[in-house]
Amino acid sequence: MRNPRAFLRPLAVGAPKPSSDVPFRPSRMIHFFDPSNEKMAAKVPDIAMKVDIILGNLEDAVKTEKKEAARQGLVDIAKATDFGDTQLWTRVNSLDSPWVLDDIVTLVTEIGDKLDVIMVPKVEGPQDIHYVDRLLAQLEARAGLDRQILVHAILETAEGVANVEEIAAASPRMQGISLGPADLAASRRMKTTRVGGGHPGYLVRQDPTGEDLTAGRATYQQDLWHYTISRMVDACAMNDILPFYGPFGDIKDVVACEDQFRNAFLLGCVGAWSLHPVQIDIAKKVFSPSPEDVAHAKRVVEAMGDGSGAVMIDGKMEDDASCKQCLVMLDLAKSLAERDPELAAAYDL
Numbered sequence: 001m002r003n004p005r006a007f008l009r010p011l012a013v014g015a016p017k018p019s020s021d022v023p024f025r026p027s028r029m030i031h032f033f034d035p036s037n038e039k040m041a042a043k044v045p046d047i048a049m050k051v052d053i054i055l056g057n058l059e060d061a062v063k064t065e066k067k068e069a070a071r072q073g074l075v076d077i078a079k080a081t082d083f084g085d086t087q088l089w090t091r092v093n094s095l096d097s098p099w100v101l102d103d104i105v106t107l108v109t110e111i112g113d114k115l116d117v118i119m120v121p122k123v124e125g126p127q128d129i130h131y132v133d134r135l136l137a138q139l140e141a142r143a144g145l146d147r148q149i150l151v152h153a154i155l156e157t158a159e160g161v162a163n164v165e166e167i168a169a170a171s172p173r174m175q176g177i178s179l180g181p182a183d184l185a186a187s188r189r190m191k192t193t194r195v196g197g198g199h200p201g202y203l204v205r206q207d208p209t210g211e212d213l214t215a216g217r218a219t220y221q222q223d224l225w226h227y228t229i230s231r232m233v234d235a236c237a238m239n240d241i242l243p244f245y246g247p248f249g250d251i252k253d254v255v256a257c258e259d260q261f262r263n264a265f266l267l268g269c270v271g272a273w274s275l276h277p278v279q280i281d282i283a284k285k286v287f288s289p290s291p292e293d294v295a296h297a298k299r300v301v302e303a304m305g306d307g308s309g310a311v312m313i314d315g316k317m318e319d320d321a322s323c324k325q326c327l328v329m330l331d332l333a334k335s336l337a338e339r340d341p342e343l344a345a346a347y348d349l
């Protein structure tokens with residue numbers, strides 16, 4: 001861990017100075033595409049206008065023989081596309097892979113001025129962030145970049161979860177963390193075979209009401225990811241970086257996808273991954289506060305004046321603590337409305 005005075009110094013001569021804050025930008029969905037897939041790549045300019053973040057994926061889901069093509073494809077797309085105020089991210093290959101060094105060197109050198117964030121998979125501890133941090137500083141200096149490329153870690157190994165607080169605090173370059181439920185399930189040796197979401201076998205059952213143990217006992221499916229998301233959210237909140245839910249692999253089940261995204265939103269996440277175009281609007285809907293919640297938040301904040309004391313609104317006590325929650329909701333609504341005139345109208349802001 002660097003000493004507090006050194007923390008905000010560049011890690012290479014000529015590298016841009018780290019910023020002390022992660023700038024807030026709408027981040028409701030990180031839309032994944034495979035730059036080696038021509039059909040997907042052709043859709044990028046259109047999709048980029050509809051999403052908050054577009055991510056060229058180089059890691060899992062890209063075939064081994066397409067790794068170089070995906071890297072070069074992302075360079076070509078980034079050079080040819082004006083992304084407006086949509087963020088451009090990439091997910092590079094894992095740090096133990098044969099591709100990652102060329103991924104990072106090529107992307108920073110060729111399109112470093114366009115890349116906002118590099119997502120690093122399978123991060124196990126702060127040492128992984130420190131490695132990427134120094135390498136990026138050297139490459140940024142060599143490329144003459146004037147702003148830092150930020151780093152996003154995927155939480156998808158048991159060791160990563162055990163070290164999540166140190167990962168979140170590892171560098172001023174840290175932008176946020178995503179839960180990666182698929183690799184995490186494998187790493188933990190969970191007995192599931194899915195990409196995110198729940199499982200019908202993970203449940204609690206109502207107590208028996210008579211002799212027959214099988215009769216009249218409702219079951220309730222439980223959330224496999226509650227502990228990890230909560231821990232990730234706390235680690236991110238205490239370091240002022242942003243938590244995200246990751247992938248929901250059952251593309252056809254748009255209902256359960258919405259539920260999974262909403263659980264993450266309610267627990268504090270700012271966004272989730274969209275793997276298919278159908279998931280973009282789900283994320284947009286879920287991670288934008290509802291107009292009803294915004295209207296309620298406005299009423300509470302107005303009634304609370306300087307934010308101290310207690311008032312009754314619709315039969316409920318509101319005080320400093322609920323007022324602070326309402327301010328979180330209003331801050332998010334205002335930031336989203338600045339970019340989205342439809343939301344500004346719906347929120348009456």
Ligand SMILES: CC(=O)SCCNC(=O)CCNC(=O)[C@H](O)C(C)(C)COP(=O)(O)OP(=O)(O)OC[C@H]1O[C@@H](n2cnc3c(N)ncnc32)[C@H](O)[C@@H]1OP(=O)(O)O
Pocket residue numbers: 031032033034039040041043047057060061182183195247251274275276277
């Ligand atoms: C555990 C993890 O690491 S998750 C992260 C890694 N995984 C990913 O990134 C997966 C990204 N998504 C995909 O690969 C695809 O969406 C799949 C394989 C899930 C489904 O693909 P398809 O079977 O082609 O889906 P479908 O037929 O419904 O696609 C409809 C159209 O949308 C396009 N499309 C599908 N996904 C995307 C996408 N993510 N971005 C842009 N376009 C897409 C398809 O090319 C197709 O185009 P067409 O109408 O011109 O033929």
Ligand SMILES: O=CC(=O)O
Pocket residue numbers: 060121154156179180181182183184246247
């Ligand atoms: O990379 C994501 C995951 O769930 O694994």
Ligand SMILES: [Mg+2]
Pocket residue numbers: 060121156180182183
């Ligand atoms: Mg993964």
